[in-house]
Amino acid sequence: MTTRILVAELKQETATFNPALTYYSDFRIYRDADLIAAYQGTKTELAGAFDVFAAAGDIEVVPTIAADAVSGGPIATADHDRLLSEIEAAAKDCLPVDAAYLCLHGAMAGEAEGDTEGRLLTNIREILGDIPIVASLDLHCILTERMINAADILVPYHTYPHTDHYETGQRAARNLLRLLDGTAKPTVARVELPMLVRGDELLTATGRFGEAIRMCQAVEASETGLAAGVIIGNAFTDVPALQSNVLITTNDDPDSAQREAERIARFMWHNRERFQAQLTPLDAAIQQASETDGLVVFSDAADATASGAAGDSNAILKGLLDAGFAKQTLIPIVDAPVVAAAFDAGVSAEITVPLGGTRDFTRFEPVTVTVRVRSLHDGQFIYENGTTGNGGRTAVITTGSISLLVTERPVYVVGRRVFQAFGLEPQDFDLVVVKSPNGFRTWYESIASLIVPVDVPGSTSANLKSLPFKNCVRPIFPLDENVPSPF
Numbered sequence: 001m002t003t004r005i006l007v008a009e010l011k012q013e014t015a016t017f018n019p020a021l022t023y024y025s026d027f028r029i030y031r032d033a034d035l036i037a038a039y040q041g042t043k044t045e046l047a048g049a050f051d052v053f054a055a056a057g058d059i060e061v062v063p064t065i066a067a068d069a070v071s072g073g074p075i076a077t078a079d080h081d082r083l084l085s086e087i088e089a090a091a092k093d094c095l096p097v098d099a100a101y102l103c104l105h106g107a108m109a110g111e112a113e114g115d116t117e118g119r120l121l122t123n124i125r126e127i128l129g130d131i132p133i134v135a136s137l138d139l140h141c142i143l144t145e146r147m148i149n150a151a152d153i154l155v156p157y158h159t160y161p162h163t164d165h166y167e168t169g170q171r172a173a174r175n176l177l178r179l180l181d182g183t184a185k186p187t188v189a190r191v192e193l194p195m196l197v198r199g200d201e202l203l204t205a206t207g208r209f210g211e212a213i214r215m216c217q218a219v220e221a222s223e224t225g226l227a228a229g230v231i232i233g234n235a236f237t238d239v240p241a242l243q244s245n246v247l248i249t250t251n252d253d254p255d256s257a258q259r260e261a262e263r264i265a266r267f268m269w270h271n272r273e274r275f276q277a278q279l280t281p282l283d284a285a286i287q288q289a290s291e292t293d294g295l296v297v298f299s300d301a302a303d304a305t306a307s308g309a310a311g312d313s314n315a316i317l318k319g320l321l322d323a324g325f326a327k328q329t330l331i332p333i334v335d336a337p338v339v340a341a342a343f344d345a346g347v348s349a350e351i352t353v354p355l356g357g358t359r360d361f362t363r364f365e366p367v368t369v370t371v372r373v374r375s376l377h378d379g380q381f382i383y384e385n386g387t388t389g390n391g392g393r394t395a396v397i398t399t400g401s402i403s404l405l406v407t408e409r410p411v412y413v414v415g416r417r418v419f420q421a422f423g424l425e426p427q428d429f430d431l432v433v434v435k436s437p438n439g440f441r442t443w444y445e446s447i448a449s450l451i452v453p454v455d456v457p458g459s460t461s462a463n464l465k466s467l468p469f470k471n472c473v474r475p476i477f478p479l480d481e482n483v484p485s486p487f
């Protein structure tokens, strides 16, 4: 008999320090057959799972809803609840099913819900009953007891920057198949770590975090390994469960799950001082950019739309204008009123506008600039992973040697396509600002002479002590002194 596997996706990484709420209309939503068509052949978790299911034979993928939004502020309550209830209703509509794969981020939060994925998984478990349920997660997930209890197996990413979306979907799907054929009996161990981590040592290819991940991969590859990961939380999702965790799932082997989880957790805790960001003050960064030949990339992690910030920071722009920086520079910014003014004025027109601070207005004050409108666009493009991006109406404007990509809505400014789609080739510039703490390295390391993580204000600053934490686990490293060892 054909095995029916329900598939759903819900993803948004919430930065609770970003005051600009996220709405239902910000989500890219695919339903039913469109869901499969949209993801098949992409480099996503869903595509990885589809391919494993197809290879296994006699499996019917039962699509429900895939909804994801660019990282951002908390989801407005009514919109948040509508998303969950639509997915739950779609799940009810396709009963009976034999198993379910949920593709989640894990660090989503509503205005009034700090554990979106825990709630969704619990409700889905209630609807589907006692059948195998596996979820894949970003390693920046906020891991909660509800999530662990509701799912049979949780499968987190193993790379940062994240390049294993597809493989994570495959790992999740293979676990689901083992639950279906009865060869997997999950035994789970979790070790909680009161620490928040940032910085270069998190890069899994080169940093200490990579060593911890390789320990997890060895556990997965071992005889009783099913899934293993270090889930470090998203430091900007200030909810009660925010901290780091090691999560190990073995096959009917609780002792090794516990032993390995503790071993990897001790490694993370022992190295905690290393997991801090080294940031360069803006004036020093500008000086370095002036003196460097070839492409310089400024990482504006503090206003990283990839981390959930508003994307409307003009801090680096102001610094460059004040310094009289004359090299060719490319800066992205979210500013709907400036886009509207550019569309009103038309291509080639010169306009004087207040720029920046339209969304995170408590942190950024508009700066008045006179700009020339270079080109106007509908804002649709394709990211490197094959999925669609939508910046809303989009304008390219210039002031002096500075070109600005101005979008109505936040987009990921991690790769190069977001610029190339609008006629801007990063390699043509001396300085490019990206809104990403580390993910951009995948696309820029090979073309950059110098990468500078700049210390500027923002709701996703790697300078964690600059942020107004109120809800996360306390005491926690590095916010508090002398945090007791969890061992």
Ligand SMILES: [Zn+2]
Pocket (backbone or CB within 6 Å): 138, 139, 140, 162
């Ligand atoms: Zn992530």
